[in-house]
Amino acid sequence: MKNTLWKALGILLLAYVFAITFLVPLGPGLLEFQNVERVISSSTENRSVPEYQLIGYGTHWDDDPDALQVFVKSKSQLAALEVIRVDDANHATVGLTLPYSLPAKSWNVLINHPIDGTLLLENGLFLSDRFIDAQATWPAPSFVEHPGNLGFHFPYQPRIIETIRNLMLHVPLWFTMFLLMGIGFVSSIKLLSNPRNQLDDQRAEASVQVGLWFGVLGLLTGSLWARFTWGAWWVDDPQLNGALVTVLVYSGYMVLRQAVEDERLRSRLSAVYNLFAFVILVILLMVLPRFSESLHPGKGGNPGFNTYDLNSALRAVFYPAIIGWMLLGIWMYLVTLRMKRVNRQIELLP
Amino acid sequence: MSERMSRSSAWSRYRFLTAHAFRMEWRQKHGLAGLLLFALASVYACYQVAGGRASSETWNALAWVVLMFSAFNAVAKPWPEDSEAMRKYLKTTLRPGEWILARMTFYSAILSALSVLIFLSFTLFLGSEHFNPRQGLSFLLGLECTALAFASLLSVLSAIASRAGAGFGLTAVLGLPLIIPIVLISTRYGTDILKGILWIDTAHHLLFLAALTGGIGALGFILFPYLWRD
Numbered sequence: 201m202k203n204t205l206w207k208a209l210g211i212l213l214l215a216y217v218f219a220i221t222f223l224v225p226l227g228p229g230l231l232e233f234q235n236v237e238r239v240i241s242s243s244t245e246n247r248s249v250p251e252y253q254l255i256g257y258g259t260h261w262d263d264d265p266d267a268l269q270v271f272v273k274s275k276s277q278l279a280a281l282e283v284i285r286v287d288d289a290n291h292a293t294v295g296l297t298l299p300y301s302l303p304a305k306s307w308n309v310l311i312n313h314p315i316d317g318t319l320l321l322e323n324g325l326f327l328s329d330r331f332i333d334a335q336a337t338w339p340a341p342s343f344v345e346h347p348g349n350l351g352f353h354f355p356y357q358p359r360i361i362e363t364i365r366n367l368m369l370h371v372p373l374w375f376t377m378f379l380l381m382g383i384g385f386v387s388s389i390k391l392l393s394n395p396r397n398q399l400d401d402q403r404a405e406a407s408v409q410v411g412l413w414f415g416v417l418g419l420l421t422g423s424l425w426a427r428f429t430w431g432a433w434w435v436d437d438p439q440l441n442g443a444l445v446t447v448l449v450y451s452g453y454m455v456l457r458q459a460v461e462d463e464r465l466r467s468r469l470s471a472v473y474n475l476f477a478f479v480i481l482v483i484l485l486m487v488l489p490r491f492s493e494s495l496h497p498g499k500g501g502n503p504g505f506n507t508y509d510l511n512s513a514l515r516a517v518f519y520p521a522i523i524g525w526m527l528l529g530i531w532m533y534l535v536t537l538r539m540k541r542v543n544r545q546i547e548l549l550p
Numbered sequence: 551m552s553e554r555m556s557r558s559s560a561w562s563r564y565r566f567l568t569a570h571a572f573r574m575e576w577r578q579k580h581g582l583a584g585l586l587l588f589a590l591a592s593v594y595a596c597y598q599v600a601g602g603r604a605s606s607e608t609w610n611a612l613a614w615v616v617l618m619f620s621a622f623n624a625v626a627k628p629w630p631e632d633s634e635a636m637r638k639y640l641k642t643t644l645r646p647g648e649w650i651l652a653r654m655t656f657y658s659a660i661l662s663a664l665s666v667l668i669f670l671s672f673t674l675f676l677g678s679e680h681f682n683p684r685q686g687l688s689f690l691l692g693l694e695c696t697a698l699a700f701a702s703l704l705s706v707l708s709a710i711a712s713r714a715g716a717g718f719g720l721t722a723v724l725g726l727p728l729i730i731p732i733v734l735i736s737t738r739y740g741t742d743i744l745k746g747i748l749w750i751d752t753a754h755h756l757l758f759l760a761a762l763t764g765g766i767g768a769l770g771f772i773l774f775p776y777l778w779r780d
Contacts, residue, residue, distance in 0.1 A: 392776050441734065451638035454724050459716040469710050472773045473724060476706070479769060480728055485761070488731065491758075492738070 210527025229356030230321035274304040281361040288411035317348020370421040372525040380411030385478040388471035399469035406537040439496035567652035597675035606680040626718040650774040662698035706770035
């Protein structure tokens, strides 16, 4: 009974994680603020102003078109733009009602909407042809940050967008691999201190074998993610190199096991190699990437990971995902271990 | 012999073993000659591929690759001590830690000499227009540090492979992935030097290499007795 409870818990957690991960909608965000190379007449200023198209992702502007407010902000200077019309839920036509001399060229675009709340598009507007006057100021329009009125949703991140769901697969898969390789490391140490206990050898082999699967899955999900966010299936990055080399090192462990006939000798040689492999794993995935520039979040000064961590919606799925994947990994490890022991019993039969 | 060994100190046994390794190597000269030939032929093949006008990136990449493969070639040769009878005899006369240290020292010396040779032949064939003498010396220093790191790792791996009785192929399979962290650090150092970055600003890579060498050496020293056991 005790043995089935935690397995059921793992499966339940993973079912919860998969359901939430793929069913919960993504929060709204701003995709683009683009110049459509046209002018449009402004009703508030009685002149023609450049026409811009504001494109949102997952927004609900047509539910309450009159309430959409668009602002641009540079440093502390805020300006309101005129919303000419809302075309549909994700598109609005905006008139660039700005004076000719401006304090800066680069502007953040902000919107306020009762459903979507306050959204920000960083450096969404760049005006190269304006006269720059650092002293240019005007009275700021009233702007109140709006929390929005949406249900449970994942936060919108620029460039990552829908692939943020991969956070529940990619990261816990690597964590699980770490756990399994850690089990292998401890088993190898125990084997070297007491070589008679062949069970430790089977433990080490089973954990590395299962951990390798998690490593390969971590590589595949990471590759998918890299294709979407960085534009290539594989990029030259310390974290990625480390991940691939880790998988190769542990494949070497499996090769070494195949190469040795004698059982006692095999257990000892592979334990020695396994200790080396784990040390290299720690160096590659936890030490080296911190000392070099990296695109990968959480490394090389990239703050991406902290932003995810802070969001409560992601945390509500991410932590159960870690526990669920780890329980599954341990279950797979135990089944593999039992298979090895049964096979050994069969071999020993007369 | 065994009488003398048991009364001698660990330090003198280590010195004897190291000197013995060199003496054995010197007696059968074909091993050393093969090593030299392999390194020179690799450099010459690089020269044929890249021509005399290799860019600094190509120069850098080829130098490290040649050093890496020469290092694997250097440890490929089986030792007489790897044989079952010899190991059983040595076990009664000395501690395994002394033996692995001697082996590491021997490989360090061989690979250091080899890296100087590779560097000189590279400047001869592929040209030295990418660096001034000062940068050249810094690059050579990087090669030396890498050679020591390779020696400490590959001594243990070749010991594992020879104990497994599987020969050179297994050393390569086990060693190539494990050696990549060292190669990553070294190539970054080499790139920095050839880019003209001041030595002091990239010297931390050498510290990493030294730490790796020390760590791997210590791990090998601790674990090697387990390889020797029956």
